Amino acid sequence: MNNKFFRVISCLIVIVLGCQKDYNGAGKLALNNPEFNSTRTAGAIQIAGVGFFDAIDACNSAGQGASYALNLTGDLEGCHYFFVEEFDCSPSGTYREEGRELFVGMYKGEPGTFWTTYKFEAKYEGCAPDGSYIGAEILGRCQHPIVEGSGTGVFEGVTGRLDFKDDIEAENFPYRGHFRF
Template sequence: MFTMSSVRTARRVSDWLRATILTAAAATLVLAVLAIPAGARGNMQISGIGVFNDACVPPAGSPPADLGDYPPIDLSNGSLDGCWYTYVSASKLNPSGTYIEQGTEVFVGCLNGTKCGTFETTYTFTAKFVDETFAEEIHGRCHHPIVGGTGDFAGAKGVLQFKDDVVNLKYDWRGHISLE
């Protein structure tokens, strides 16, 4: 038979077990967070606007000797401040106006004004034009995985997505970057 004393003792033991389990769970969570590599903890959301600019000058570093197949894209309005250089390796325009392009790119500049260097991407650009003359783009977008870097971007990982604003002639971009 249960007495009030035995019920109180059981409750105290239950409360002690609950507190012990919660403390152990919290300690495990703290250790798990500390075990995550610094690069994984440094994942940052980034975004901004880019525009073609023949006079683009990176705030840090030097432009590459080969400025690429297009005018540099000036990324001075957002998380990145610098110049984006594009090198086309393959492209195909279909009679319907659909277009796909692939290649590599180099960004020279800074992240949030504090981390500077270069990073490289591969890219795939897809677009729709009115016809095969390239006279008028209807829409376009690019996917840019980061594949390498120098300076503060050495070991960088991440991806950027560009979306063409064909009315205002700019590129809205967003993505994430992780620095080691």
């Protein structure tokens, strides 16, 4: 009981002293210390848009050695190439795919490229014996962390990630994410 009493009193003293009008603790904050200011970086930039399956092969997937590509619109404009490295489908229709991707395109009118790794999870109508999916997609989503140091052009030094959530009815792939330059 005495221990709790002293803790409560100590907390009250800290609150009262810290909340006085004439208390100025700002000078003691790390953000106001020049030693710490040099290591601060800007916050993440939010991005968003929609991807569409490259059905007419405008991105020339085969020429890039890619399994397939998406045309991205929105904050990112260009071709997003997918290189499937492994996949598996369980009897319930749960499909998993992993690989890497190359984005080639524009951001705010400036050209550049970057690589990601990705993990895709989806539910399909069924699975084939070879581990691929059968039938229509019911739902799907994937995460795409950017490979550090892979950016060129406008994306030089970029870090962050993209997330896609498949819109089955609209037959497109809305994305959102964040970049740090």
